Amino acid sequence: MRFSIIIATINRTKENFRLLKSIAAQQYNDIEVIFADQNNDDRLNPILAQYRLLFPILHLRSQKGLSRSRNEALAFAQGEIICFPDDDCWYPPNLLIEVDRRMRENPLIAGFTGRCTDEHGRLSAGGESRRPGLLNRHNVWRGGVSATMFLRSNVLKQVGGFDEELGVGAGTPFQSGEETDLLLRAIKGGFQIQYLPSLVIYHPLPPRYSSAAVTRARLYGAGMGRVLRKHGERPLWSYYYIMFPLGGALMALLLGNLGLARIRVARAFGRLHGWRVRPDYTIGPPCVHANRP
Numbered sequence: 001m002r003f004s005i006i007i008a009t010i011n012r013t014k015e016n017f018r019l020l021k022s023i024a025a026q027q028y029n030d031i032e033v034i035f036a037d038q039n040n041d042d043r044l045n046p047i048l049a050q051y052r053l054l055f056p057i058l059h060l061r062s063q064k065g066l067s068r069s070r071n072e073a074l075a076f077a078q079g080e081i082i083c084f085p086d087d088d089c090w091y092p093p094n095l096l097i098e099v100d101r102r103m104r105e106n107p108l109i110a111g112f113t114g115r116c117t118d119e120h121g122r123l124s125a126g127g128e129s130r131r132p133g134l135l136n137r138h139n140v141w142r143g144g145v146s147a148t149m150f151l152r153s154n155v156l157k158q159v160g161g162f163d164e165e166l167g168v169g170a171g172t173p174f175q176s177g178e179e180t181d182l183l184l185r186a187i188k189g190g191f192q193i194q195y196l197p198s199l200v201i202y203h204p205l206p207p208r209y210s211s212a213a214v215t216r217a218r219l220y221g222a223g224m225g226r227v228l229r230k231h232g233e234r235p236l237w238s239y240y241y242i243m244f245p246l247g248g249a250l251m252a253l254l255l256g257n258l259g260l261a262r263i264r265v266a267r268a269f270g271r272l273h274g275w276r277v278r279p280d281y282t283i284g285p286p287c288v289h290a291n292r293p
Helices: 014-024 045-051 066-074 095-105 153-159 178-188 211-230 235-254 258-276
Strands: 003-009 031-037 057-061 081-083 111-117 123-125 150-152 193-202
Touching: 003 014, 003 066, 003 095, 014 031, 014 045, 031 066, 045 057, 057 066, 081 095, 081 153, 095 111, 095 150, 095 193, 150 153, 153 178, 178 193, 178 211, 211 235, 211 258, 235 258
Parallel strands: 003 031, 003 081, 031 057, 111 193
Antiparallel strands: 081 150, 111 123, 111 150
16 A cells, blocks of 8 residues: 655754655555645755655645645645654654555554654643544544544545644644544545554653743643533533643642643643634635546
């Protein structure tokens, strides 16, 4: 099966080199790499030149915004399996071979998600569950990290791309949630997507306890709150998701970890803000681009 590996990137060079190096080490021949480049310079050109002899690379100049960039790249994707690694993550050996095998063995499964850890196995995004299972409207919040998504192309053709009002760089308060929104639309459309904790993608640990980390928690929380509202999640469940971090904040305070408590409080208030805010604009369907040759 052919993989289309879509990489939206800005402000990073050595991380992209590491990612491409890990793709080249997969020993999997049927791939294409599509870069959605949001930089205003040519910093990627020397890196891409080193790998163009190993696999096809399409270098697109993209508008800013993670969801917008991915949608622009999706218009050119020709693969049967689409994936979206972050520009600072990298693949462990034989990952693509494993995904290909599972896709062939499970023709009714529309895609897989996995876990994000650093190279030492420490969780860096999403949930820590070691129990595989089909995603649903409850567990998708912890088992649907975009860097670990491997979806059959027909899923994206039917449900559309990413909602460009969501995600980093979207120009809205909702700086996350784009992958959860997409997966929820796929689930509602009848697609079966399986969470496999054995599929691990390496990703560095996020910054801890800094002011930037607190801001990030608030903005990412707003994205989750917006997706809760968008998909009509029942108020009881919405309140649970919103208030849950406050319990974690209290536990962190009892343990004397003020930094962690601040992040969890910011996350809770971000989720509440995203759930309550009613922007002047109406969020419409995701931007869908027709396939191009």
